[in-house]
Amino acid sequence: xxxxxxxxxxxxxxxxxxxxxxxxxxPSPPSILIPAPNVKASQAIVCVPRFSNVDPLTLSAPDLEIxxxxxxxxxxxxxxxxxxxxxRKAHEILDFLWLGxxxxxxxxxxxxxxxxSMILAARDARLAEARLLGVDRAIKELELSAxxxxxQDLQDLIHRLDDAVALINKHMLEFYHNQILLQKDSxxxxxxxxxxxxxxxxxxxxVFCETGxxxxxxxxxxxxxxxxxxxxxxxxxFVNYRRFCVSLDEPSKQMLQxxxxxxxxxxxxxxxxxxxxxxxxLGTSRITKRGIMDTMDDDDDDDxxxxxxDFELDRDRYTDRRxxxxxxxxx
Numbered sequence: 001x002x003x004x005x006x007x008x009x010x011x012x013x014x015x016x017x018x019x020x021x022x023x024x025x026x027p028s029p030p031s032i033l034i035p036a037p038n039v040k041a042s043q044a045i046v047c048v049p050r051f052s053n054v055d056p057l058t059l060s061a062p063d064l065e066i067x068x069x070x071x072x073x074x075x076x077x078x079x080x081x082x083x084x085x086x087x088r089k090a091h092e093i094l095d096f097l098w099l100g101x102x103x104x105x106x107x108x109x110x111x112x113x114x115x116x117s118m119i120l121a122a123r124d125a126r127l128a129e130a131r132l133l134g135v136d137r138a139i140k141e142l143e144l145s146a147x148x149x150x151x152q153d154l155q156d157l158i159h160r161l162d163d164a165v166a167l168i169n170k171h172m173l174e175f176y177h178n179q180i181l182l183q184k185d186s187x188x189x190x191x192x193x194x195x196x197x198x199x200x201x202x203x204x205x206x207v208f209c210e211t212g213x214x215x216x217x218x219x220x221x222x223x224x225x226x227x228x229x230x231x232x233x234x235x236x237x238f239v240n241y242r243r244f245c246v247s248l249d250e251p252s253k254q255m256l257q258x259x260x261x262x263x264x265x266x267x268x269x270x271x272x273x274x275x276x277x278x279x280x281x282l283g284t285s286r287i288t289k290r291g292i293m294d295t296m297d298d299d300d301d302d303d304x305x306x307x308x309x310d311f312e313l314d315r316d317r318y319t320d321r322r323x324x325x326x327x328x329x330x331x
Contacts, residue, residue, distance in 0.1 A: 015330045022326075032253040037077075037237045044074040045238050053229020055267040056274055059169065067172045067227070069202070071095065075241035082244045090212065091243040096172065096204050099220045099243055101212035106134030111142055117203045118145040118171045120164065122215035125150040145171055149219065154255045157215065161222040161259055168205050168223060175203035217246045218256065225260055232260045 037045050049068035051061040059067075073094050090100025090110070104110055105119050119139065121132075128150045139146045147167045151157040179200055180193045209216035217239060224235040232253070240246050248256070 016327050017330060019325055019328050029254055031250060032233075032257060034233055034236045034240070034248075034253070037241070041077060044076045045234070045241055046072050046074050047224065047228045047230055047234075047238060048072045049228055054227065055263070055270055057270045058166075059227070063169070063173055064227070066176050067096075067169055069095075073228070073238075075238045077241055078244050087212070087245040090206060090208070093220050093224075093239055093242045096202060097168065097220065097223065098204070098206045099212055099216055099239070099246075100206060100208050102132065102135070102208050102210050104212075105206060105208045106132070106138060108138045108142060111138055111144070111206070115201065115204055116142075116144060116206050117175055117201075118147070118168075118205045120167060120205055120207045120216075120219070121146075121148045122164075122207065122209040122219050123148055123150050124215075125152045125156070145175075147171075149215075151215065154251050157218060158255050158259055161219065162226075164207075164219045165223050165226045168207075169227070171205060172203045175201075212243070213246045214252075217243070217248065218252055221248075221256055222259060225256070225263060232256045 039045060049064055049070060049072075051059075051064055054064055075093075088101060088103060090098045090104040093099050098114070098116070102121075105121070111119075119135070121135070128148070135146075138144065149157075149160050149164050149167075151160055179195055181196060207216045207219050221232070221235045221239055224230045224238060225232060228235075230238065236246075236248065236253070236256075
């Protein structure tokens, strides 16, 4: 049976035009601008390790002190001294954490001279089976600890950021504890642990990928966020001051912003949980059983108040808003 097309409907379609440009795709998230730091040219960006900025279930206060030595970290603007060849070098982001390309991980002289104790590779999962001969040789001859974070894409990488942070912290703590000596016959008659300061050597980690500006840079930014409590923009600014060639693309910044939200939420929940546990152990938290009617009344009141608040917030969007018709008939 032949389909009959209404000529009037066809004419109407030809006279209807969009009132404004539009795209037939889902909207993109807004771009994340990393502004220049709000400091003078000669001033440094400073980050200070504080236990209040850390998730208490991932690091204890003593562990944080061992890892960071409670030292403030400073980053000065390096753009004035930067040269094109500097992108092939590794750069000190923290006094125990460096960032660079894979070529420096093969340089045994560089690794030995700077006293690295661990190298952490951020690799494409498709290259996981390939062996980096120069890197493997350096690991063996210098007796370095080594670890890899193999990822397929950014979605995979966000699930491995916590692993990378934990690997670095674990190495720093183990390297410290391996140098502890047991001192017997102490003055108070009890054995105690000490460190021979004349021989003490602090752990140092090199994080690298092919360029030193991609996956490895993301891991280092995430480390600053997780251990030093910096937000995503502050961490990116700090890393960029230390290694000027790092310029994360938009999907990477979006992913790190998501990770920041996860860190904040997890830290808030864990602090609240530990505080409640502490209060209960001290007997300061008393839970009284509520009646069912009290619960129902409170729930109803909360729902009403929430609906009213949501309505007020939503109504603000339409205040002084001009009418808009997406399509216009030119007839």
